[in-house]
Amino acid sequence: MNISRAEQRVLHALAQGGCISRLYDGRGRIAEVLCFTRDGHVLSDCDLAVFNKLLRKRLIESKASSPYRISHAGRRSVRSQLDNR
Numbered sequence: 232m233n234i235s236r237a238e239q240r241v242l243h244a245l246a247q248g249g250c251i252s253r254l255y256d257g258r259g260r261i262a263e264v265l266c267f268t269r270d271g272h273v274l275s276d277c278d279l280a281v282f283n284k285l286l287r288k289r290l291i292e293s294k295a296s297s298p299y300r301i302s303h304a305g306r307r308s309v310r311s312q313l314d315n316r
Contacts, residue, residue, distance in 0.1 A: 234308060237276045238285055242301060242309040244268045244277075250298035251282060251291065267298075 248269035266277030290305035
C-alpha cells in the first residue's frame with residue numbers, strides 16, 4: 232500500500248501511543264483534527280486531508296467515540312522512521 236510521508240509520520244506517532252482528537256463545526260461535521268504524540272505535543276503534519284486518507288484506508292479507528300488510534304492494519308503498514316529530518 233502506498234503511504235505518503237505525512238501519513239507515515241502520523242502513523243508513527245500513533246504507533247508510539249499518540250491519538251487524534253477531532254473538533255466539530257456547528258453542523259456536526261469534523262472541522263479540525265489534532266494529532267497528539269504520547270508526550271502531549273501536537274504534530275503539525277496531521278491535517279484534515281491526511282486524516283481522511285488514513286480513515287479511508289482504515290489505518291486508524293475510533294472505538295466508542297474515543298480519540299482515533301492506529302488500527303491493526305495501520306500497525307502492519309507502518310515502516311520504521313529514520314532520523315533524517
